[in-house]
Amino acid sequence: MLHPDLKSSDKTRGPQHALAEAISLADALPGLEVIGADVVPLPTARPGTLFGTGKLDELAQILKAEEIELVLIDGPVTPVQQRNLEREWKVKILDRTGLILEIFSDRAATREGVLQVELAALSYQRTRLVRAWTHLERQRGGLGFVGGPGETQIEADRRAIDDAITRIRRQLGKVVKTRELHRAARAKVPYPVVALVGYTNAGKSTLFNRLTGADVMAKDMLFATLDPTMRSVTLPDGIDIILSDTVGFISDLPTQLVAAFRATLEEVLSADLIVHVRDISHPETDGQARDVAKILADLGVSETTPQLTVWNKMDQVTGEASETLKNIAARDDAIFMTSAVTGEGLDALLDEISARVQAERAQETLELPFSAGKARAWLFEQEVVEDEKQTDEGFVLTVNWTARQKARFAKL
Incomplete structure (x- = not known):
């Protein structure tokens, strides 16, 4: 190495x-x-x-x-x-x-994960086509009097890779449509989505398992989690949320993978709350946090999306370093010190998540034409309609919704 x-x-x-x-x-x-x-x-x-x-x-x-x-x-x-x-x-x-x-490639388990890896690998291989050996420089095919010289071996290899990329993208498109259907089904259930993000090996999967009772692979190794996992969780005060465990980020992430796994990270883009899990015991934890912030920005995560920071693996920090971190966290309401292994700090974290997802609601009156049937149906699916009256031009609805629901409705 x-x-x-x-x-x-x-x-x-x-x-x-x-x-x-x-x-x-x-x-x-x-x-x-x-x-x-x-x-x-x-x-x-x-x-x-x-x-x-x-x-x-x-x-x-x-x-x-x-x-x-x-x-x-x-x-x-x-x-x-x-x-x-x-x-x-x-x-x-x-x-x-x-x-x-x-x-x-070794870790991908779901159909989408496998296709995403194949697509990234082919994009990478395409850049590796160089004239490394003599046989790649010779002309193939044709006798010289029909259409001129044949294509080079490199061109043939490149065309084969392009054909494979096109085929995989077509298959991936079908998988993405299925994910969109699942996402649409979840959208009908007005549960807030909370996404766990962070540098690889920060302890996201261990935290996910602790909060959900799931059995997601959680090992002390990089990229233990590759495919996204989602579970319904009932918070201590009775509120239901959907918790999402995502692939870990890493510095200098290959551009092929940033593009290929964009669909995998769509749950982060649509999350109501992002929980940034940091391995606070790691000597490069500040640099890792900057890398995560950069990748989130590159993915297009809105700056208005609420975020919490979890300083995980506190069980591995002792002495003066532990006291220093506790003093810093005490001055910032958005920082929570936890240990997913021992359970330290998880009650306070869950209380804050509950408070954050219970967004303030506002009552408004909407006028919709008869042609806006899809938007009207969405409002009823979200269970925000308090009253409705029909007029000659359409419908007048009284809704009680959150700012995020209002923003989603605007996109319809």
Whole structure:
């Protein structure tokens, strides 16, 4: 495992912590054993080989002596760099994007998750098509007198990938329609949606299991949860909510996966309350929080969506550090200190969630034409109609609704 430490890069975290996270990623893939890891300082990245000549030779000797078959590089590696490094070292190269895709491919369980991973992997593979071997440079097909030379092998491979992408998108479209039907069915039940988000391995699934009594996979590893899980939860004061456990975020998330899993994270976009779960015991917890905030913004989560912050894994923080965190949290009503393992702080968190989802309601009078049957039906499904009168032009309704319901109605 190699972590290139570029001097010119914008560092939001230390290289040693970045390397530790990369090792955790590798450990999350079954059958993969990391026998060595190192941070490699780089003044600049070489376009052809990433590393300089001296470092190339030094690493080549180590790889040969240790009989290494796979080298993981924690960072982006261009197709040309990958080809040249594999030629130079006689090993297989896998960069950060490729490793995350391998993990996602191993973990995907639902039909949508599998299709999303396949789509992301094909998009990634398409960028890897380079003239790595001689046979990819030869012309195929045609005898020269009918339509000229045939297509190159690369063009054929690219066309095959494009065809596969089109096929998967078509299948994914059907799955997404099914999800939309499920979402529409849930919309008829006026239960608030509370989404758990956070950096991978922050303890979201353990917290989810504790609150719902579910049995979602919860392990001390990155990306233990991949597919979204939703459960109905009755809060202590009797209010029903839908709690959603989502895939964990990570810094430098591959662009292919951001696009591919946008549909998976749609529950976050439509949530009434977002609960940001942080591993407060992690040395890079502040940097992780910034990464989560950036990804939420990239996904288009509205700034007006209410959010709570949960400082989880407090059972792993002791002494002076624990007291300091408690003093900070005491000054901020939106921060809750919890341990999903011991149950510490969960009662206060549930009370706040209950208070947040019971939004203030306002009474208004609406005039709808006869042609607005769909909007009228939606109002009755939401159980917000208190009175209705019919006129020559349509209907006059008295509704009692929340600001969020009013905003949703406006989109109809």
